[in-house]
Amino acid sequence: MSFEPVADFILGAPTIPDTALDMGATLLLDTIGIAAAANVMPAGRIARDHVVNFHAAASKENAARLMFDGRSASIPGAAFAAATQIDNFDGHDGYNPTKGHIGCAVVPALFAFAEPRPDLSARDALVALVIAYEVSARAAITLHATVSDYHTSGAWNALGVAALAARLMDMSPDRLRHAMGIAEYHGPRSQMMREIANPSMLHDGSGMGALVGSMSALLARDGFTGAPAITAEGDEATPFWADLGQDWTVEKNYIKPYPICRWAHGALDALASILHDHAFSAHDVASIEVSTFAESAALAPGMPDSSERAQYSLPFPLAVLLLYGKIGPGHITGTGLSDPRVAEILPRISVREEPRHSVRFPSGRWSDVSVTLFNGDSFHSGDVNARGGPEAPMALGEVKEKFRTMTAALTQDRAEALWQMRERMMDPEMPFSALAGLVAPAI
Structure with missing residues (x-):
């Protein structure tokens, strides 16, 4: 596969439809909201302290402020x-065919590489972000189609980060090619199901994906060479890149209603539909039976002892939803992890793999749920696909309400000013630094 059309797309002036740019702006603000909500979590605090202590920049032009922190580190560190x-x-976005997430790596890279470019317009930043989504998506699909292991998002969103950085640094096609080659070679090809079996702060590998992608672009700019990225120009990659610039996958990303692994969302939405249609309380429930796809069935059972296990669980969020009708940050952190009411419900929930749901993964996240009450009444959801994607998108009002929930730690004025930036991103006269200035200060 020739690299020339890929380079032309990344470094040139692709005609991006307004619908794709608008979706890019929505995904950007949704991701900013998640960054704000995650600010108090131990993983984020440890990572921020680490880069301040060990990834400092030697000069201002190589530094970037940390999101919602106020301190600075090197661009890759930030x-x-x-x-x-x-x-x-x-709680961040994803794209079903990738079996993972793009925004969690490319949005932080956008803020980091935009820092020394105060003249960057919001619209140009948005174009770079959409391009990064498109590159990441195709690198992911190619990787999944050509290797046997199921790798974390960091293995392929590193290429999207490298592409974004190369565009913002106005690199040559040759340097871009090396940047993507370095990013693919050093990208964290970590096995996703190992993390599912042992939930930890490693999560989906996107921290390392962002680090590797950022370093790769900066190394390539300085003359470091890399082997061609097989997932971008190998012969087997050709069919997955043929529609670049024509099919805008960014428009097909999902936005999560719940800050829980997407694999659990089909079952959560199935239970939510039953709760919507029938009047009963959590204490009326004798049992909940979940039929789901294999990967979802592998999510952690029991009461979680960490936020990571809570997010990579299926029974736990179902119990939370049954009790409270929603799942917020407080349910998967702190005292929410030892909620005795949730613990009481968990033994009533059983999960099994259903082959018909498994064959529809990763194009969908299907599940069905049956609820039986102590009085003998029984309700069945039917087959339910997780909502939030193009098949059943969240209304913009819902996305805004989610954003308000996720930014509850900010002042109301700051949160509202941030949300208003969603529409202003299309304005070529607005500097991206106006948004960055709202994101950088500490909470």
Whole structure:
């Protein structure tokens, strides 16, 4: 596969439809909201302290402020810290065919590489972000189609980060090619199901994806060479890149209603539909039976002992939803992890794999749920696909309400000013620094 059309797309002037740019702006603000909500979580704090102590920049032009922190680190360090922070609060966007997440790496990279470019317009920043989404998506799909292991998002969103950085630094096609080659070679090809079996702060590998992608672009700019990225120009990659610049996958990303692994969302939405249609309380429930796809069935059972296990669980968020009708940051952190009412419900929930749901993964996240009450009444959801994607998108009002919930720690004026930036991103006269100035100060 020739690299020339890929380079032309990344470095040139692709005609991006307004619908794709508008979706890019919505995903950007949604991701900013998740970064704010994740600010207090241990993983984000550790990552921020780490880069301040060990990834400092020697000069101002190589430094970037950390999101919602106020301190600075090197550009790769800032990207790593924010991506790790966002990745460890599982409410960020994703794209079904990638089996993972793009925004959690490319949004932090955008803020980091924009820092020394005060003249960057909001619209140009948005164009770079959409391009990064498109590159990441195709690198992911190619990787999944050509290797046997299921790798974390960091293995392929590193290429999107490298592409974004190369565009913002106005690199040559040759340097871009090396940047993407370095990013692919050093990208964290970590096995996703290992993390599912042992939930930790490693999460989906996007922190390292952002770090590697950022470093790769900067190394390539300085003359470091890399082997061609197989997922971008190998012969097997050709069919997955043929529609670049024609099919705008950014428009097909989902926005999560719950800060929980997407694999659990089909079951959560199925239970929500039953709760909507029938009047009963959590104490009326004798049992909840969940049929789901294999990866979802592998999510952690029991009462979680960490936020990571809470986010990579299926029974736990179902119990939370049953009790409270919603799942917010407080349910998956702190005292929410030892809620005795949730613990009481968990033994009533059983999960099994259903082959018909498994064959529809990753194009969908299907589940069905049956609820039986102590009085003998029984309700069945039917097959439900997780909402939030193009098949059942969240209304913009819902996305805004989610943003308000996620930015509750900010002042109301700051949160509202941030949300208003969603529409202003299309304005070529607005500097991106206006948005960055709202994101950088500490909470």
